[in-house]
């Protein structure tokens with residue numbers, strides 16, 4: 001899940017400093033989740049593992065986990081009908097894949113996916129959640145009469161123990177541009193620790209797309225906002241000089257850079273209409289979650305990028321999004337595969353929206369049939385590995401794959417995904 005200045009403004013999963021429950025609170029709540037009425041085959045009063053109930057590492061808790069402990073945040077996700085319905089259909093339309101099986105829900109949050117799995121006929125569902133939301137999930141499971149099937153366990157998936165391997169792992173781990181939040185790391189850890197070799201991942205596949213767009217003048221607004229911020233500093237500097245006799249102009253360049261990074265160097269949550277697309281989206285990366293390794297996932301991603309233009313028009317931005325598929329495994333294939341797309345959609349965006357990367361002053365003068373040929377790099381930010389840095393390099397060439405030669409338009413853009 002992801003959130004920032006989109007439809008759930010101010011509720012980012014990365015809101016540093018939100019008043020979340022303390023690590024102590026998180027640990028204390030475990031007894032309410034895995035206490036005497038635990039359905040796991042261990043002695044009453046015994047935790048499923050020694051580390052079960054441990055709070056996540058403090059900085060990560062403050063930066064990432066804390067907002068997930070709030071129902072308003074879980075509700076935002078549940079209300080995303082395209083998202084929640086896709087998971088529901090992936091479960092209940094594939095009952096034969098779930099019937100009598102053991103399931104692990106990684107990051108159960110409110111418990112919703114564990115409940116879907118139980119409704120689809122699972123024999124046992126382990127629902128693991130790091131935050132105090134685990135106690136709410138347990139409440140929901142009980143209220144829906146599923147406590148004989150669903151076992152809620154509070155703790156990080158990296159530290160909890162399960163009494164058996166599972167047939168299926170379900171999880172909603174996707175962030176903006178798929179990879180923000182880096183929760184897929186935890187899902188792969190879960191797979192390597194707990195999934196039977198023939199087991200299935202739900203979702204099983206994921207892909208990331210990029211397309212050129214025009215922006216209803218938003219690109220210019222963004223430039224104007226940046227220029228306005230810089231002009232505002234000049235005025236501010238004069239005021240400080242006049243009122244307090246302090247010269248702050250030595251900070252002018254620093255302020256300009258800060259504002260440039262924000263207005264021009266940060267991708268934005270957008271709900272792009274398909275008519276804004278200026279060419280076919282390029283699926284530049286695909287993942288098979290059954291075989292993807294943690295090392296591959298953590299390594300910088302560098303892929304060839306080829307964007308063909310279908311219009312004579314200025315390209316003002318690139319637009320990125322992802323989709324996931326629920327196809328089951330080779331041994332236990334979904335007979336009704338479900339796709340969850342998050343690209344430009346005339347009926348409106350999912351809560352992930354799309355990430356729009358504005359090109360600033362370096363716009364592309366596109367002619368129909370020309371192609372942008374280059375590379376895209378996506379890396380984790382060094383100051384926070386749950387955030388991303390994106391770089392696109394390349395040139396515009398005439399005709400498909402540059403058969404007509406270079407147009408002389410060469411570019412390098414960089415953005416961060418906050």
Ligand SMILES: C[S@@+](CC[C@H](N)C(=O)[O-])C[C@H]1O[C@@H](n2cnc3c(N)ncnc32)[C@H](O)[C@@H]1O
Nearest residue numbers: 001068077107108109129130155156157172186
């Ligand atoms: C995007 S939410 C999804 C919640 C719920 N499954 C749903 O689909 O509505 C991800 C949840 O995973 C939890 N989570 C993230 N990383 C985790 C980890 N390593 N171990 C346990 N829970 C984790 C978060 O606290 C959050 O509640």
